[in-house]
Amino acid sequence: MSYIKLLPKTTVKIRRSDEFLGSGVLVTVDGRFYVITALHVVSDQDGCSVTGAELLELIYESEVYGDLRFVGFVGSPDAQEKFDIVAIEVGSEKISDFPNTRFCSDVSFPDVQFIVRGTAKSETLSPHSIPRCEIDTIIENEKKFHLRIPSDDYSTAQGESGAEVLQGYSGSGVFFKDSEEFWLAGIVLSVENNNFNGLVCRSVSALQSCFFDCMDLDDYHGGNKNTRVSVSELRASITEQLIEERKNNGYGDVENLVRKMEAFLPGWTTEDLDQFIVDILLWERLDRKYVRTNEQYRRLVEDAKVYIASGNKKFSVGTPHQGNLKFHKIQEEFMGHLNELLDGSPLKMNSRIIVSGELAKMLANCSLDFWSDHGD
Incomplete structure (x- = not known):
């Protein structure tokens, strides 16, 4: 043009x-x-x-x-x-021949x-x-x-x-x-x-x-629409091979994730673990493509992370069931705060991906912990 x-x-x-x-x-x-x-x-x-x-x-x-x-x-x-x-x-x-x-x-x-x-x-x-x-x-x-x-x-x-x-x-x-x-x-x-x-x-x-x-x-230049397509492509790119490689990468994050799952997800299965890994991989890809290159997005997401994880807080629970309830409460609070910050931004429609991926990363990196009141 x-x-x-x-x-x-x-x-x-x-x-x-x-x-x-x-x-x-x-x-x-x-x-x-x-x-x-x-x-x-x-x-x-x-x-x-x-x-x-x-x-x-x-x-x-x-x-x-x-x-x-x-x-x-x-x-x-x-x-x-x-x-x-x-x-x-x-x-x-x-006025004639005015541009649309x-x-x-x-x-x-x-x-x-x-x-x-x-x-x-x-x-x-x-x-x-x-x-x-x-x-x-x-x-x-x-x-x-x-x-x-x-x-x-x-x-x-x-x-x-x-x-x-x-x-x-x-x-x-x-x-x-x-x-x-x-x-x-x-x-x-x-x-x-x-x-x-x-x-x-x-x-x-x-x-x-x-x-x-x-x-x-x-919607400028298909911005929101293109983001949806992009996220679909990113999700499709996460293969079983990538999930297995993440389990065996030797960094210890999956082992830490498994330990945390014991605290809040009784009776978890391999599929549950794989879903957490998918959450992490998808968020990492979305982060690289849309957030790290955009100062405004990066600041909003970081503000939300600080809000939910400041001081590496720990949450005391007495049973796995209590841990499960606590986890979902944190997830809801994180989602609500992030949606407020991203209001009006096309990134808001991906807030669930951000929350799921970030919480999974926090669990895997021991920034968020659960333990029993009885020391179990």
Whole structure:
């Protein structure tokens, strides 16, 4: 897909007479065209909602289509102020051959890069693209995410540099890069240069929840679907031979696992042991493919592990039956906490694999122990 041709069709420069205010992104929702931008770009009073009369006075200059006619706006004043977003409807009479834009709020899928196009606060006020942006942090409860950008994008072709130059990108659209289709993920709110080099962005999920209830949020590039297929393939790759090899690897983890099974699973069988080994092998493969390469996933899973296993706690039980009950209680607590942390992430659908594999590993590595009140 040629972003060189398509991105300019979405890029809007917002002015009040000759004064440049910031950027906006042109989208189509349910057959109508809208310029989405950050509230503080168009508001005289920072953080305060705007009226139709105030928006009517502004100029919405499309990079490709020229000045766009103001029609109205959607979204309540409370929604504007809560999310720092304004959605402005514009006339369609000048717009033609507009790209089919899809919307996706899932920015956590591994190895995804993003591209932003807007207008820097420079003498030329020329639109510019920032490619190779990557996720730094996702703040799910605020429908917000942070994008890291390459340090060389903190300057313009004219040599002007610093976060002040990039402030003109406020209101720009954040698009998935290197995709076969055209996906919008969010809107740039501001530039951050303290905690990380990058952009603070609002997710399109905020647009859906408070501005466009008819907006469909799609699954980016088959992300969740591909994860399901991948996990099926990983599961199929665990052969009987691999299970036997794990039993005989000489590391002692299976022997430790057997000892723990005696404490909480009376009458266990070879099939029970094999299932624990499958849990470990599947989680190890999922971990390598999706978690270790994604800082956000890795941190969430590690937080859940610390929650359930901090201090290598031990649990006292008097009988194998009590051990069995205790084990399942730990499993339920771990699952509940992990699901909370992974909420909104495609990894959540694999939480049972993570919990089963991690608990099996903890048992095998003696981090989690059961013993009798009577010293048996």
